Amino acid sequence: MHPRTTITPELRDWILTTTRDGHSVVDVLQLMKDSGYDPRQSRSMVAEVLKLPLAALTAQPVSAPPRGQRTRHPEAPEINVDGHRVGVSLSVGVPSLRVLENMLSPQECDELIALAQPRLTRALTVASDGSNQVDQRRTSEGMFFGLNELPLVGRIEQRLATLLDLPMNHGEGLQILHYLPGQEYEPHFDWFDPQQPGYDTITAAGGQRIASVVMYLNTPELGGGTAFPGLGLTVTARRGTAVYFAYEGGDQTSLHAGLPVQRGEKWIATKWLRERPYRNPRRV
Numbered sequence: 037m038h039p040r041t042t043i044t045p046e047l048r049d050w051i052l053t054t055t056r057d058g059h060s061v062v063d064v065l066q067l068m069k070d071s072g073y074d075p076r077q078s079r080s081m082v083a084e085v086l087k088l089p090l091a092a093l094t095a096q097p098v099s100a101p102p103r104g105q106r107t108r109h110p111e112a113p114e115i116n117v118d119g120h121r122v123g124v125s126l127s128v129g130v131p132s133l134r135v136l137e138n139m140l141s142p143q144e145c146d147e148l149i150a151l152a153q154p155r156l157t158r159a160l161t162v163a164s165d166g167s168n169q170v171d172q173r174r175t176s177e178g179m180f181f182g183l184n185e186l187p188l189v190g191r192i193e194q195r196l197a198t199l200l201d202l203p204m205n206h207g208e209g210l211q212i213l214h215y216l217p218g219q220e221y222e223p224h225f226d227w228f229d230p231q232q233p234g235y236d237t238i239t240a241a242g243g244q245r246i247a248s249v250v251m252y253l254n255t256p257e258l259g260g261g262t263a264f265p266g267l268g269l270t271v272t273a274r275r276g277t278a279v280y281f282a283y284e285g286g287d288q289t290s291l292h293a294g295l296p297v298q299r300g301e302k303w304i305a306t307k308w309l310r311e312r313p314y315r316n317p318r319r320v
């Protein structure tokens with residue numbers, strides 16, 4: 037027997053809407069846990085609302101998946117993602133890193149650049165208090181698309197979601213960056229430092245970042261690769277290719293940098309993925 041629970045109409049609606057929106061039962065249980073619900077009671081309530089046998093939920097992990105395994109790390113040399121063929125040309129174990137060929141078609145790259153160009157402003161970084169700041173370490177220009185803002189953006193977001201087995205709404209809006217000669221992004225981590233005062237604000241929606249995908253929209257004439265100093269690895273920026281890497285907060289191996297462009301220009305689209313569904317009210 038499991039404990040008797042009272043399910044309010046609001047909670048019933050929320051469970052139904054959240055699962056219909058594409059969240060897994062594990063997500064729902066985690067969100068309830070984050071809101072202070074007792075995990076045993078949550079399982080009973082979700083089982084009742086979704087008319088599932090309680091045993092099916094008890095068998096599921098209620099806590100987050102093991103470190104570094106929240107996204108699927110693509111393994112096969114070539115993967116058919118909803119009719120689009122993505123190749124894996126390089127794999128690293130720690131951090132989990134893949135170089136993905138043909139992540140975007142040449143047309144998709146050109147369209148993203150054309151759409152972003154009129155909306156570019158100086159790229160910012162997230163300050164320790166959670167605000168956005170101008171930062172000498174990041175000298176490019178950029179812009180954000182809202183989640184699923186345009187059919188093209190939604191199609192790319194869905195491709196990433198399928199490839200990495202993570203619902204689309206765990207992604208922050210797609211960011212486009214433009215670098216000119218000499219511009220760069222000095223070595224940094226994409227995860228947020230739990231010791232920083234703004235950590236709770238930054239992670240209130242979506243939790244910690246868990247993976248990044250940097251997609252190259254053009255091929256700079258020289259320079260502009262993405263370097264991983266701890267691995268002695270530089271991923272060459274080539275149109276349509278991407279580098280995906282997964283990490284946990286505090287993971288030192290994911291240190292990376294956008295190297296200075298030496299000749300030509302560099303365009304990238306970056307997707308940051310969160311541990312839970314993310315929605316930025318300012319951008320979506």
Ligand SMILES: O=C(O)CCC(=O)C(=O)O
Nearest residue numbers: 221250261262293294306
């Ligand atoms: O420009 C690059 O190659 C890397 C970009 C990057 O690290 C970022 O946007 O977080």
